[in-house]
Amino acid sequence: MHWLSSPDDRAPALPAVWLIATDRRPATLPERSALRRGLARTILANQFNLKPETVTLDHEPGGRPVIAAPYGSGLHISLATRSGLVAVALAHAPVGVDVEQIDLRRQLPLAALHPGEQAMLEALPSPARPLTFAQLWSAKEAYVKALGTGFRRAPESFEVQLAGLDGFAVDDPERPGKPVRGICRIIKNGGHETMAAAFIQLV
Incomplete structure (x- = not known):
């Protein structure tokens, strides 16, 4: 697994995640989509x-991005954007990536968490909870992206x-057996916001 920080970086092997800090703060869903898809095309x-113009991204009916051209690459891609930070994951198996801002002022939506996650958060000192929540939520979102369901799958239904x-x-x-393992990181977005990033691959 490789973490990279520039769209010009080449991964020596896959899976890999590019975490790219930008100075852009897109306000709408189309603007966020354009930012992450543009960087994904450059990375690919x-x-x-x-040539960038030969790379095309599309999406499945459920919203999961796919590499439409060049056709037949066999690669899986996942994209995320938060506070100007863009994440692009590439792998040879279904993959999910997400980034979340650590917000010290946010009221945490504990009801959206699995009971085990709620109990774990409530056992922490209050100052530690925003970081842990951002880690949990980025991991949960990365997982449902890898499944291809997004949050049509209830976030409280898995731990x-x-x-x-x-x-x-x-x-x-719903996937009995050995738990699926993922990787997470805490990073600074251009030296400003603290962010939690999560990556998971289904094999």
């Missing part, structure tokens, strides 16, 4: 020695268990 072109600041596992009753 650089990674595979293509994320954090393993320090750099890992997590997902216990999903």
Whole structure:
């Protein structure tokens, strides 16, 4: 697994995630989509020695992005944007990536969490909860992106268990067996906002 920070960086192998800090703050969904898709096209072109105009992204009916051209790459892609930070994940299996801002003023929506996650958060000192919530939520969103469902899958229906600041596992009753493991990071967005990023690949 490789973490990269510039659209000009090439991953030596996949899976890889590009976390790119920009000075843009798109206000609408179309603007956010245009920002992350534009950077994704640049990354794909650089990674595979293509002209950007030959790279096309589309999406499945449920919203999951797909590489439409060049056709037949066999690669899976996931995209996220928050506060000007763009995440692009590439892998050979279904993949999800998400970024969340750590907001110290936000009222945490505990009802949207699995009971085990709620209990874990409530056991923490109040100052530690915003960081942990951002880690949990980025991991949950990355997971449902990898599933291809988005939050049509109820977020409280599966449990994320954090393993320090750099890992997590997902216990999903609809996918019995060994928990799926993911990777997370805490980063600064251009030296300003503190962000939680999460990556997961379904194999």
